[in-house]
Amino acid sequence: MGPGPSSANPRVLRAMSLPIIGYLDPAFFDLLDELSGMLGEIFRTDQHSFAVAGAGSAGMEAGLVSLASPGDTVIICSYGYFCERQIIMAERLGLNVVAIRTEWGKSMDPQVLADTLRDHPETQLVVGIHAETSAGTIQPIAEFARLAHESGALFMTDVVTSLAGCELEFDKWKLDFAYSGSQKCLAAPPGISPVALSERALSYIRNRPNPPSSWYLDLSLIADYWGPDHIAHHTAPVSMIYGLREAVAMALNETLEVRWKRHEANAAALRAGLEALNLELPISEKDRLDQLTVVKLPQGVDDVKLRKQLIEEYSIEVGRGLGEFAGEVVRIGLMGESCVPANVFALLNALEKILPEHGWEVAKGSAISAASAQLAESPSPLYSA
Ligand SMILES: Cc1ncc(COP(=O)(O)O)c(C=O)c1O
Structure with a gap:
């Protein structure tokens, strides 16, 4: 129940143990074609969908290196730890970064982006994260994309935590590039980054005066390997692709x-x-994520000790606060395979036992009965693999 990786289903793990075939074997091409179409359904796109070999950060870097050239102006909306990672990467790539920094734990007002675009009409690319896992917020990326396009820029987004966990409409929202991770709501092991790319963005990469400075992360070369001609690129991570296919099929x-x-x-x-345990949930109803819940630690409750006890005594992992939230909050993931009532009850039961040991008194049974009442009112669909 951390912020990812979440658990992978045994079906996914079994698929990953199948015999290895060549990455240029026609049977493997059939698998790529099938998976590409399935990823299109997950991203809700009829344009290009495939996977970058590497963690979610590889998808992030592939977008930044492919969709802008050194010296280009790139606006990065920053309201969390992973946004700051995008800024570091973009600066290393020699992009002219205009960072919009807004308060962590709140969704960003699109008007701030509109104003920044007005000040920077030369902007090549706008970047904004859909679900910021560090801050537990959802962001209005459809509106960000609209504003970027109005000013002639491309729009790239991070859907590492949102893909398959909440609504995401790549074509309808007119996104140009979205990258994700296998290890969150898709419930596969970490290590592969499913992506979607618009026609417009692909055509920009193919026609830019100088190719992206990374050969490995050039999205047009990866798209060519996944495309109808299956042009050789690096050796694909065959077992990861088996696993991703199984996970996507289950979704x-x-x-x-x-x-x-x-x-x-x-x-x-x-x-x-x-x-019901009187814990404060600092993110407002409008801005919060379902996949990741941020909980403020009450006075006197030690973050490290609490998380250690949860792991050692109850085998439950929750995440620590990152960046501005370090030491202030814990982050509870309910993603993919792990997102079931049994886990909700196990954690609430553990907290009810542990918190009084930290001096935070709770009404016995209150958390479980509040969660039960909520599920009775709005039941979780039964999850079966
Ligand atoms: C929103 C977001 N973006 C990017 C990443 C980086 O993904 P990875 O650790 O797979 O590189 C994460 C990881 O937790 C994330 O939550």
């Missing part, structure tokens, strides 16, 4: 709408239980 089998509802219902139950 499509459940249907996205049901999966989103599962995330919504279990997060609501968790929040009801946490509130």
